[in-house]
Amino acid sequence: MSAFEKLVKHSKKVANFEHLYAISSWDQSSIMPSGGAEARGAAMAELSVHIHQMRTQPQLEEWFESAAQENLDQTQSAILREMKQQWQQATVLPDEFVEAKSLAGSKCEHAWREQRTQNDWQGFIANWQEVVTLSQQEAQIRAEVAGTTPYDAMLNLYEPGTTSESLDKVFTDVKSWLPDMIDQAIEKQASEPVIEPKGHYPAQAQKALGKEVMKLLQFDFSHGRLDESVHPFCGGVPTDVRITTRYDESEFVQSIMGIVHETGHARYEQGLPRALAGTRAGEARSMGVHESQSLFFEMQLGRNPHFIAHLAKLIKGRFDDSTEGLFDVANLQKVYTRVKKDFIRIDADELTYPAHVILRYEIERDLMNGKITCADVPELWDEKMQGYLGLSTKGNYRQGCMQDIHWTDGSFGYFPSYTLGAMYAAQFMAAMRKTIDVESVLDSGDLSPIFTWLNDHVWSKGSLYTTNEILTQATGEVLNPAFFKQHLKSRYL
Amino acid sequence: MSAFEKLVKHSKKVANFEHLYAISSWDQSSIMPSGGAEARGAAMAELSVHIHQMRTQPQLEEWFESAAQENLDQTQSAILREMKQQWQQATVLPDEFVEAKSLAGSKCEHAWREQRTQNDWQGFIANWQEVVTLSQQEAQIRAEVAGTTPYDAMLNLYEPGTTSESLDKVFTDVKSWLPDMIDQAIEKQASEPVIEPKGHYPAQAQKALGKEVMKLLQFDFSHGRLDESVHPFCGGVPTDVRITTRYDESEFVQSIMGIVHETGHARYEQGLPRALAGTRAGEARSMGVHESQSLFFEMQLGRNPHFIAHLAKLIKGRFDDSTEGLFDVANLQKVYTRVKKDFIRIDADELTYPAHVILRYEIERDLMNGKITCADVPELWDEKMQGYLGLSTKGNYRQGCMQDIHWTDGSFGYFPSYTLGAMYAAQFMAAMRKTIDVESVLDSGDLSPIFTWLNDHVWSKGSLYTTNEILTQATGEVLNPAFFKQHLKSRYL
Known part of the structure; x- marks a missing residue:
């Protein structure tokens, strides 16, 4: 299997988890009863971490390096370009930084819902x-x-x-x-x-x-x-x-x-x-x-x-x-x-x-x-x-x-x-x-x-x-x- | 962290993925449009494999051995007993066997839907x-x-x-x-x-x-x-x-x-x-x-x-x-x-x-x-x-x-x-x-x-x-x- 093919296979694997995230997220916003929120939040956070881990797996770097040397047609080159950009955007920030921003964002957004009504x-x-x-x-x-x-x-x-x-x-x-x-x-x-x-x-x-x-x-x-x-x-x-x-x-x-x-x-x-x-x-x-x-x-x-x-x-x-x-x-x-x-x-x-x-x-x-x-x-x-x-x-x-x-x-x-x-x-x-x-x-x-x-x-x-x-x-x-x-x-x- | 605590933590992690499986499965049976079946099937199969891999992770054996030596109260012992039984049931069959049975079952069930109406x-x-x-x-x-x-x-x-x-x-x-x-x-x-x-x-x-x-x-x-x-x-x-x-x-x-x-x-x-x-x-x-x-x-x-x-x-x-x-x-x-x-x-x-x-x-x-x-x-x-x-x-x-x-x-x-x-x-x-x-x-x-x-x-x-x-x-x-x-x-x- 070429490095390009490995990358595509990996991408499809991640997409399967993203599929489930998308459906669960839709469910959460449109039909989930209120009492389901806490457990759902935990489950989706777990899936999110898993997706991020897959997106930043160490061997991807090597695959991207090898794939750049492979003989790809125009469509494949475009696929590679997009996968690489996505990978770079996912890996450029340290995990702790992502977590810190996510926490700060959640805290700010949560408080904002009330603060806005108070003009605070x-x-x-x-x-x-x-x-x-x-x-x-x-x-x-x-x-x-x-x-x-x-x-x-x-x-x-x-x-x-x-x-x-x-x-x-x-x-x-x-x-x-x-x-x-x-x-x-x-x-x-x-x-x-x-x-x-x-x-x-x-x-x-x-x-x-x-x-x-x-x-x-x-x-x-x-x-x-x-x-x-x-x-x-x-x-x-x-x-x-x-x-x-x-x-x-x-x-x-x-x-x-x-x-x-x-x-x-x-x-x-x-x-x-x-x-x-x-x-x-x-x-x-x-x-x-x-x-x-x-x-x-x-x-x-x-x-x-x-x-x-x-x-x-x-x-x-x-x-x-x-x-x-x-x-x-x-x-x-x-x-x-x-x-x-x-x-x-x-x-x-x-x-x-x-x-x-x-x-x-x-x-x-x-x-x-x-x-x-x-x-x-x-x-x-x-x-x-x-x-x-x-x-x-x-x-x-x-x-x-x-x-x-x-x-x-x-x-x-x-x-x-x-x-x-x-x-x-x-x-x-x-x-x-x-x-x-x-x-x-x-x-x-x-x-x-x-x-x-x-x-x-x-x-x-x-x-x-x-x-x-x-x-x-x-x-x-x-x-x-x-x-x-x-x-x-x-x-x- | 004690081995028992590690097992519980791991179990909760798996449960988060099972949560998403349960909701996706409900969605599939009750509200998903027909055209979503193929991609959903692939996504759920992927999640299924992931859950099975987590349930049969090699380090679990060591944790179960250590936990058996730990000083547990009655509730903890019951939790351990149930986790262990579940783990044994998940690990006792080789992966290829599980796959073979799953394939044979799917094939038989699928054909049966038609064969039954034909009395075949x-x-x-x-x-x-x-x-x-x-x-x-x-x-x-x-x-x-x-x-x-x-x-x-x-x-x-x-x-x-x-x-x-x-x-x-x-x-x-x-x-x-x-x-x-x-x-x-x-x-x-x-x-x-x-x-x-x-x-x-x-x-x-x-x-x-x-x-x-x-x-x-x-x-x-x-x-x-x-x-x-x-x-x-x-x-x-x-x-x-x-x-x-x-x-x-x-x-x-x-x-x-x-x-x-x-x-x-x-x-x-x-x-x-x-x-x-x-x-x-x-x-x-x-x-x-x-x-x-x-x-x-x-x-x-x-x-x-x-x-x-x-x-x-x-x-x-x-x-x-x-x-x-x-x-x-x-x-x-x-x-x-x-x-x-x-x-x-x-x-x-x-x-x-x-x-x-x-x-x-x-x-x-x-x-x-x-x-x-x-x-x-x-x-x-x-x-x-x-x-x-x-x-x-x-x-x-x-x-x-x-x-x-x-x-x-x-x-x-x-x-x-x-x-x-x-x-x-x-x-x-x-x-x-x-x-x-x-x-x-x-x-x-x-x-x-x-x-x-x-x-x-x-x-x-x-x-x-x-x-x-x-x-x-x-x-x-x-x-x-x-x-x-x-x-x-x-x-x-």
């Missing part, structure tokens, strides 16, 4: 300082190996190949037109009244509606499920993708579009190359590309009036609400594209969302690069929030820098993925339109051509190519924010 | 011969280590401490009165008309009813769930017990009593000693004792008219069926105690069930001890079926010796657990009645005194004591079939 910045920073210090050290260690800036090394955990130099350029461009566009959209919408849902929409009916929408989006129910959880997510494994949503019976808007979003993630997973299953190359490219698929579904398809026309048809007669005009396509379209300057990122609309992300990016970049300290964050937050959205968060930590979970456990570098995903999605859509009449396809009710395009250009490629290669092969160029700008302009102005 | 005995025996041969070898190897007969060594996998010598005695006694009792009961019931359900009983309503019954039985929903599967079972882990049932919308009788049965298994699991969690001593005593709890719930409680009165109340108004008298306590009681000589064990009533088990016991005992061959089985089956239940299975393999899954993968020694459980349950009930007025407790609707008794005498003991010790401590004597006979007599004659 002093209490929070007491724990958070340690998380930030350890994350800075992690960034430093990773940066030395990768030859990048500290922040870029963290960024590469979520979007390999992206640099803050390129992000700065892209985000500077977005900042030059976004605030104006937001103001114009709000002004335009002020004269367009919208009817918001105000009735009672039973969860059971929302669920049935959600499943119909998933069918329209060709979710493969023989390889996946729809369930409920407090925080919607897409989990499981490619052969068995588990998406979740949350039902608020006072409206039906969020659960349905949440399902559209998660179905985008799910179809990417279901479309990953089966032949590469169990190797890193058979997995999704990056968080940014993953988000590009969920946002392609949610924003590019889901908010297209020709898609909303299907939604309106599927909703008809399902709810006991006779409000005149509520379920009309034009009104639903307005409900789903309302723009509002507000504090909370996860509740933000498509147009203001990038402002929330850019703000976080600028702060975490400087924090990881040691240019600012934890204590500087609230003031910077307030300043940027005023600049981008005209809102002050002075003294309002709860709705300011304490609102997200990401920083509490040290997941610095994650935020840009959201807006990168939105921009990739717009760029994919523009490219797709060169060969597909998207609105006619939507009108036909058989969305296959759209999915075939996504499958050919994104899903089936797994991680065989870099993000830039995928973008270039699919759209003819690397990330270009002009497509995103054009998309927003035509929808909101 | 020739096809079946072609695979089954290998399973039997390997099982005989297994029995031989285990018998040499344990110093028992081959069959007894297999029996001890499911009901440690039981011998065929004692079983022969008990079953000979049962055979001396059971056939007559069956005839008398059938004759008596012939003059007592019963109204069988004939309407449509929606699964949703059966499920809601089932949950009410589980509440009455004080199932702890913070440590467990109710779900659906083709073959009802009780799975999961003690902190998170998952029971399943199956809904047939043409009747409601089976799903409800199935839930009562599985709730018995579940409460035993939920009542196991938490302090011993992760060691064999903290697990259920045996298959027989497990079945004694499910049958205590299903037969001793569930078919008691004072329990059925609760059922009748809970059913009232739940189904759209106005059949006069159907839901009356007296009629439900008859529905649940109807006796019929029939071919299929899993559909058998309480009274004929032991005949099905004794028949299987006698055949598998002689098969494992090499006194008969596979080819002898159909004729022996027919002969015993005629003797015990007056039914011929000549040429009818499908409803004869090919009806059960147990023998297809070589689980010889399992069958007696069912009837041992029924007998233990009757004996526990007789002992309970010495201090508890069971009918008054049932009438009160708060069944706590009954569960407290079971918890004190069975559940909380885990495997700290042998089955005989548990029986003696709880009832003053070892297994005595007279209690079972008395129970059946008072219910059916």
Whole structure:
């Protein structure tokens, strides 16, 4: 057996344990009774340690050295490249360091859940300082190996190949037109009244509606499920993708579009190359590309009036609400594209969302690069929030820098993925339109051509190519924010 | 750390992986989409190998030797005894042998699913011969280590401490009165008309009813769930017990009593000693004792008219069926105690069930001890079926010796657990009645005194004591079939 083959075999072995971790983790978040938490936590921690031990087994180093000398074809080389990067990321930090960061993160996150509701910045920073210090050290260690800036090394955990130099350029461009566009959209919408849902929409009916929408989006129910959880997510494994949503019976808007979003993630997973299953190359490219698929579904398809026309048809007669005009396509379209300057990122609309992300990016970049300290964050937050959205968060930590979970456990570098995903999605859509009449396809009710395009250009490629290669092969160029700008302009102005 | 402590630590580590196996296995049987089967199978097989490797780690031998010299208290000694027995059972067979038997079993079981419907005995025996041969070898190897007969060594996998010598005695006694009792009961019931359900009983309503019954039985929903599967079972882990049932919308009788049965298994699991969690001593005593709890719930409680009165109340108004008298306590009681000589064990009533088990016991005992061959089985089956239940299975393999899954993968020694459980349950009930007025407790609707008794005498003991010790401590004597006979007599004659 060649060293390359040994590495693949080992990778598939690890993947089997990761499969069980994924299913147990889904179970924990969606259906496990509360009393099962402690024992499950212990079992999953044990499995986690086992997976880490396998990922860092000493003989891997020798196998990687030998495999580099072996005669590999293009696909094999890509598989090796991805396995090696994964191995390096797993081995670069000493075990004790990983444990210390994990402990500090758990402690900070756990306390944050209460501190946030209390607006307790002093209490929070007491724990958070340690998380930030350890994350800075992690960034430093990773940066030395990768030859990048500290922040870029963290960024590469979520979007390999992206640099803050390129992000700065892209985000500077977005900042030059976004605030104006937001103001114009709000002004335009002020004269367009919208009817918001105000009735009672039973969860059971929302669920049935959600499943119909998933069918329209060709979710493969023989390889996946729809369930409920407090925080919607897409989990499981490619052969068995588990998406979740949350039902608020006072409206039906969020659960349905949440399902559209998660179905985008799910179809990417279901479309990953089966032949590469169990190797890193058979997995999704990056968080940014993953988000590009969920946002392609949610924003590019889901908010297209020709898609909303299907939604309106599927909703008809399902709810006991006779409000005149509520379920009309034009009104639903307005409900789903309302723009509002507000504090909370996860509740933000498509147009203001990038402002929330850019703000976080600028702060975490400087924090990881040691240019600012934890204590500087609230003031910077307030300043940027005023600049981008005209809102002050002075003294309002709860709705300011304490609102997200990401920083509490040290997941610095994650935020840009959201807006990168939105921009990739717009760029994919523009490219797709060169060969597909998207609105006619939507009108036909058989969305296959759209999915075939996504499958050919994104899903089936797994991680065989870099993000830039995928973008270039699919759209003819690397990330270009002009497509995103054009998309927003035509929808909101 | 003492050797004993090392063993306990190791056992808890293995238990963490078994926890994940249990949850994945439950998921596989109850909610996994069909397309997930292959990858899940591979993942679970990988975990299985890992668990086996941990259970047979070379340093365990040294630890067991050292621990035997250590100064242990009574509880610790019991923990060590159980861990050692489990270790010996895991290590006694060579790995290649285990794999060969597992493969032969899978092959035979898989083909059997089709062969059974085709009544294809020739096809079946072609695979089954290998399973039997390997099982005989297994029995031989285990018998040499344990110093028992081959069959007894297999029996001890499911009901440690039981011998065929004692079983022969008990079953000979049962055979001396059971056939007559069956005839008398059938004759008596012939003059007592019963109204069988004939309407449509929606699964949703059966499920809601089932949950009410589980509440009455004080199932702890913070440590467990109710779900659906083709073959009802009780799975999961003690902190998170998952029971399943199956809904047939043409009747409601089976799903409800199935839930009562599985709730018995579940409460035993939920009542196991938490302090011993992760060691064999903290697990259920045996298959027989497990079945004694499910049958205590299903037969001793569930078919008691004072329990059925609760059922009748809970059913009232739940189904759209106005059949006069159907839901009356007296009629439900008859529905649940109807006796019929029939071919299929899993559909058998309480009274004929032991005949099905004794028949299987006698055949598998002689098969494992090499006194008969596979080819002898159909004729022996027919002969015993005629003797015990007056039914011929000549040429009818499908409803004869090919009806059960147990023998297809070589689980010889399992069958007696069912009837041992029924007998233990009757004996526990007789002992309970010495201090508890069971009918008054049932009438009160708060069944706590009954569960407290079971918890004190069975559940909380885990495997700290042998089955005989548990029986003696709880009832003053070892297994005595007279209690079972008395129970059946008072219910059916």
